Amino acid sequence: MKALLKDILAVVGPGNVLTGADVTQRRVDWMTGAPCQAGAIVRPADTRELSAVMRLCHAADQPVVTHGGLTGLVHGSVTSSDELAISLERLTAIEAVDPVSGTMTVQAGVPLQRVQELADDHDLQFPLDLGARGSCTIGGNIATNAGGVRVIRYGMMRQQVLGLEAVLADGTVVSSMNHMLKNNAGYDLKQLFIGSEGTLGIVTRAVLRLQPKMSSEQTALVACPSFEALTGLLQHMGHSLGGSLGTFEVMWRNHYALLTVESGRHTPPLPTDSPFYVIVESLGVDDEANATRFGQALESAFEAGLIVDAVLAQSDSQRRGIWDIREDIEGLILNLAPLFTFDISLPIPEMQAYTDQLEAALRRDWSQGRMVVFGHLGDGNLHVSISVGSDAPDTRRAVEQLVYTPLAELGGSISAEHGVGLEKRDYLALSRTPEEIALMRTLKQALDPRNLLNRHKVLAPEA
Amino acid sequence: MKALLKDILAVVGPGNVLTGADVTQRRVDWMTGAPCQAGAIVRPADTRELSAVMRLCHAADQPVVTHGGLTGLVHGSVTSSDELAISLERLTAIEAVDPVSGTMTVQAGVPLQRVQELADDHDLQFPLDLGARGSCTIGGNIATNAGGVRVIRYGMMRQQVLGLEAVLADGTVVSSMNHMLKNNAGYDLKQLFIGSEGTLGIVTRAVLRLQPKMSSEQTALVACPSFEALTGLLQHMGHSLGGSLGTFEVMWRNHYALLTVESGRHTPPLPTDSPFYVIVESLGVDDEANATRFGQALESAFEAGLIVDAVLAQSDSQRRGIWDIREDIEGLILNLAPLFTFDISLPIPEMQAYTDQLEAALRRDWSQGRMVVFGHLGDGNLHVSISVGSDAPDTRRAVEQLVYTPLAELGGSISAEHGVGLEKRDYLALSRTPEEIALMRTLKQALDPRNLLNRHKVLAPEA
Numbered sequence: 065m066k067a068l069l070k071d072i073l074a075v076v077g078p079g080n081v082l083t084g085a086d087v088t089q090r091r092v093d094w095m096t097g098a099p100c101q102a103g104a105i106v107r108p109a110d111t112r113e114l115s116a117v118m119r120l121c122h123a124a125d126q127p128v129v130t131h132g133g134l135t136g137l138v139h140g141s142v143t144s145s146d147e148l149a150i151s152l153e154r155l156t157a158i159e160a161v162d163p164v165s166g167t168m169t170v171q172a173g174v175p176l177q178r179v180q181e182l183a184d185d186h187d188l189q190f191p192l193d194l195g196a197r198g199s200c201t202i203g204g205n206i207a208t209n210a211g212g213v214r215v216i217r218y219g220m221m222r223q224q225v226l227g228l229e230a231v232l233a234d235g236t237v238v239s240s241m242n243h244m245l246k247n248n249a250g251y252d253l254k255q256l257f258i259g260s261e262g263t264l265g266i267v268t269r270a271v272l273r274l275q276p277k278m279s280s281e282q283t284a285l286v287a288c289p290s291f292e293a294l295t296g297l298l299q300h301m302g303h304s305l306g307g308s309l310g311t312f313e314v315m316w317r318n319h320y321a322l323l324t325v326e327s328g329r330h331t332p333p334l335p336t337d338s339p340f341y342v343i344v345e346s347l348g349v350d351d352e353a354n355a356t357r358f359g360q361a362l363e364s365a366f367e368a369g370l371i372v373d374a375v376l377a378q379s380d381s382q383r384r385g386i387w388d389i390r391e392d393i394e395g396l397i398l399n400l401a402p403l404f405t406f407d408i409s410l411p412i413p414e415m416q417a418y419t420d421q422l423e424a425a426l427r428r429d430w431s432q433g434r435m436v437v438f439g440h441l442g443d444g445n446l447h448v449s450i451s452v453g454s455d456a457p458d459t460r461r462a463v464e465q466l467v468y469t470p471l472a473e474l475g476g477s478i479s480a481e482h483g484v485g486l487e488k489r490d491y492l493a494l495s496r497t498p499e500e501i502a503l504m505r506t507l508k509q510a511l512d513p514r515n516l517l518n519r520h521k522v523l524a525p526e527a
Numbered sequence: 528m529k530a531l532l533k534d535i536l537a538v539v540g541p542g543n544v545l546t547g548a549d550v551t552q553r554r555v556d557w558m559t560g561a562p563c564q565a566g567a568i569v570r571p572a573d574t575r576e577l578s579a580v581m582r583l584c585h586a587a588d589q590p591v592v593t594h595g596g597l598t599g600l601v602h603g604s605v606t607s608s609d610e611l612a613i614s615l616e617r618l619t620a621i622e623a624v625d626p627v628s629g630t631m632t633v634q635a636g637v638p639l640q641r642v643q644e645l646a647d648d649h650d651l652q653f654p655l656d657l658g659a660r661g662s663c664t665i666g667g668n669i670a671t672n673a674g675g676v677r678v679i680r681y682g683m684m685r686q687q688v689l690g691l692e693a694v695l696a697d698g699t700v701v702s703s704m705n706h707m708l709k710n711n712a713g714y715d716l717k718q719l720f721i722g723s724e725g726t727l728g729i730v731t732r733a734v735l736r737l738q739p740k741m742s743s744e745q746t747a748l749v750a751c752p753s754f755e756a757l758t759g760l761l762q763h764m765g766h767s768l769g770g771s772l773g774t775f776e777v778m779w780r781n782h783y784a785l786l787t788v789e790s791g792r793h794t795p796p797l798p799t800d801s802p803f804y805v806i807v808e809s810l811g812v813d814d815e816a817n818a819t820r821f822g823q824a825l826e827s828a829f830e831a832g833l834i835v836d837a838v839l840a841q842s843d844s845q846r847r848g849i850w851d852i853r854e855d856i857e858g859l860i861l862n863l864a865p866l867f868t869f870d871i872s873l874p875i876p877e878m879q880a881y882t883d884q885l886e887a888a889l890r891r892d893w894s895q896g897r898m899v900v901f902g903h904l905g906d907g908n909l910h911v912s913i914s915v916g917s918d919a920p921d922t923r924r925a926v927e928q929l930v931y932t933p934l935a936e937l938g939g940s941i942s943a944e945h946g947v948g949l950e951k952r953d954y955l956a957l958s959r960t961p962e963e964i965a966l967m968r969t970l971k972q973a974l975d976p977r978n979l980l981n982r983h984k985v986l987a988p989e990a
Contacts, residue, residue, distance in 0.1 A: 162874065162876065164761065164762060164876050165874055165875045209711050209715070217770070220709065223682065223686060232966075236962050236965075236966075239962070240963055242938075243907070243938055244906065244908070245678055245872075245906040246678060246908040247872055247942070247958075248944055248946045249940045249942045249947060249955060249958040249959060250955055250958070250959050250967055250985055250986075251970060251985075252721070252722050255719075259711055259715050260714050264714075277766065279769075295627045298627065302629070302739040303740065303812070306771075307680070307738070307810065347770065348769055349767065349768065349769035349820075350820060353816045353820065357812075411707065412628045440709070443707065443708040443709045444628065444706070444708055444709060475706055476707075477709075477711070479710070479711045479712045481711055482711065488712070492712060492713055496703075497701075500702070500716055501713070503716055506973050506974070507970075507973065510970065510972070511969070522713055523713075
């Protein structure tokens with residue numbers, strides 16, 4: 065590796081090949097806080113330098129792992145001592161904003177929040193949003209096809225990307241910097257690099273689609289008397305609000321009660337005796353019209369028995385208070401640790417049976433087992449937190465089996481929005497057929513035959 | 528081929544291998560009306576039969592062309608006598624509708640209009656819409672990543688597909704029938720088959736995303752005094768209507784005037800002396816609120832000088848009257864024939880300079896040259912019709928050069944929504960880099976190494 069690093073240094077210049085303590089002082093994994101073990105961290109200044117670095121790595125058969133904001137949750141950025149980390153931290157330019165077409169052209173290392181704020185400055189919005197917004201990067205959002213709380217209205221990261229540029233394993237630069245909503249000139253190559261977690265190429269730049277800004281946001285927390293009412297409410301709000309339904313976030317009672325009365329962390333805006341609580345939001349451009357429509361939709365939901373109680377946020381701080389319950393991950397950790405967290409998706413009609421059976425199985429195997437559930441119901445996405453009193457690897461595997469195995473029969477997914485990385489790799493076959501996995505291997509083989517890019521992530525080594 | 532057809536007959540049964548006049552009486556190309564020349568037309572009943580057929584074709588090195596509704600505009604379904612046509616006309620089952628999750632599961636041969644109507648029956652909508660809705664099929668919509676008039680609000684066909692099933696060149700069935708909005712379990716393989724025009728696999732089934740129905744539609748035709756005002760209006764309406772802007776269709780004066788006063792085909796709702804006319808629509812669920820907001824947005828556009836005249840449709844028939852001008856393709860043909868039509872896209876700020884220069888170049892080379900332009904401006908998509916008094920192949924190529932060549936420098940696309948097929952294949956390099964085309968070939972080679980699927984479409988044979 066030493067000779068290679070010397071060649072790389074000649075490309076990226078002094079200060080941009082980090083070794084020793086400069087490597088290990090970085091935490092590569094948000095979940096574990098584990099220090100980076102990479103042979104070195106290479107920081108190219110731009111696509112041209114990265115291309116030259118990859119040509120050198122390709123010639124030397126040197127595997128690499130791309131580092132963005134390092135906020136992933138599936139150990140996708142873990143780098144071993146025989147791998148190089150390629151950090152895109154110097155690719156932070158915003159190259160252009162076109163408010164007419166509604167596009168922004170950025171380098172991969174730009175943090176999500178900067179894109180959101182700059183869009184806002186132009187009276188537009190970039191609708192992807194998630195908790196790590198301040199640290200996560202656009203490149204990482206693309207590589208993992210990030211989701212979040214606005215997917216029901218705007219889709220995932222995949223839908224926000226009009227064009228991108230990627231460097232392949234051999235250093236080839238594939239520039240697909242399309243700026244138009246419509247472009248059917250040949251294969252849509254950018255799709256290969258979105259959500260493939262850095263295993264097929266390294267995303268260096270992107271053209272993002274911006275959306276009209278929504279100046280009015282109505283927020284309510286409502287209580288549902290049954291799962292049937294919950295799904296009825298989803299349909300009702302979709303129908304009543306048309307395309308303005310911006311959020312439909314559900315907390316199972318076990319989640320809502322834990323973070324309010326049980327832990328004392330939040331004052332409950334509603335009593336805790338209903339089985340489901342929903343944060344529902346309507347997006348609009350006119351506060352009065354939006355409020356009227358939203359109020360009417362909730363009123364008719366009451367009349368139809370879909371909700372039994374509701375509180376409407378009358379201010380930003382009330383809105384914040386509602387969301388704080390939903391987003392209090394610290395509260396979950398403090399009250400449930402040691403805990404395992406899961407990000408899964410399944411067809412909405414199957415959710416109640418799934419969670420009931422999972423809870424029963426958990427209680428069967430661990431008398432002190434505890435489970436809380438919240439999620440982006442409209443997206444089919446549940447986040448399940450499970451505590452069984454131990455976080456030993458064997459225990460983790462046993463719990464994983466309980467959570468993931470039933471998904472196969474239901475057509476569910478072992479990963480809704482977090483990706484596969486290392487953590488879920490060995491469960492991939494529960495969500496994908498042998499033919500699908502074979503085709504994934506065909507793609508990997510075609511694009512990265514030497515297995516240099518984020519090797520053994522997503523796809524396990526073949527037996 | 529004879530022995531192969533006998534084997535195929537044993538799979539699909541009598542009546543499902545068409546030959547002779549049963550083949551030639553079919554028109555394979557909507558544009559030219561050319562008769563089908565396929566060696567035979569094979570009509571499998573389902574995925575299992577198609578898989579068996581493809582295994583046989585693969586073993587015999589027999590190339591095939593998939594036939595859907597045959598409404599394409601780029602000769603993508605042309606089939607030669609040494610090829611078999613695989614018609615999906617028997618795959619017409621609607622397998623499931625899930626109104627809670629908002630999904631519909633269909634076979635590839637189902638016509639678009641049937642999906643639209645069934646969604647409507649469930650108080651939902653399938654938002655993809657285009658003129659060929661009665662004949663085109665979901666499989667064809669997927670294979671070509673169809674666009675249409677609602678892309679600015681709902682995206683192209685790609686955004687409407689949650690999951691799909693495809694048969695590969697060797698008969699392998701890849702079933703990726705995902706039902707959830709969020710699923711990041713491994714590579715999103717369905718993207719390979721969307722928009723690749725049948726060259727990487729044959730789509731047999733799909734899970735479609737349905738959207739909340741919009742019960743209120745406000746339509747206006749407005750006149751803009753300049754291109755600057757036109758793009759200002761796009762931004763203004765986006766901002767004023769938020770996510771409710773459903774359509775922003777522009778007619779250049781040459782188009783609007785030709786189809787109204789010049790040809791006498793339509794009574795002009797507005798005088799013909801403005802450079803641009805826009806059909807703008809707002810979608811909502813409450814007529815009164817939608818009408819109020821739409822009226823206010825138009826009023827402030829007037830005050831800002833973005834529009835100089837406007838007519839608001841007060842009834843369905845008035846709305847129809849406005850759209851009839853825009854959609855009068857027959858009027859274009861009758862008045863301009865022989866004519867060439869083009870489907871291109873480019874960054875919106877570049878459009879005026881592009882069309883002005885194109886018109887000047889046309890006049891330079893053909894004194895009687897004439898050009899009319901309309902398009903989905905918000906999508907960056909223009910449809911350009913050009914008449915130079917001849918439709919000889921040499922003339923076509925000369926005009927194509929004028930239309931396509933400037934797009935390279937502008938980052939435009941030789942195909943916005945029609946695809947590449949045979950018609951645009953030789954211009955692909957104007958819109959895509961050598962590295963992109965090489966990567967497309969890598970994918971084709973990886974998925975269809977014997978070049979059996981819609982060979983020589985999209986990608987020209989290598990020199």
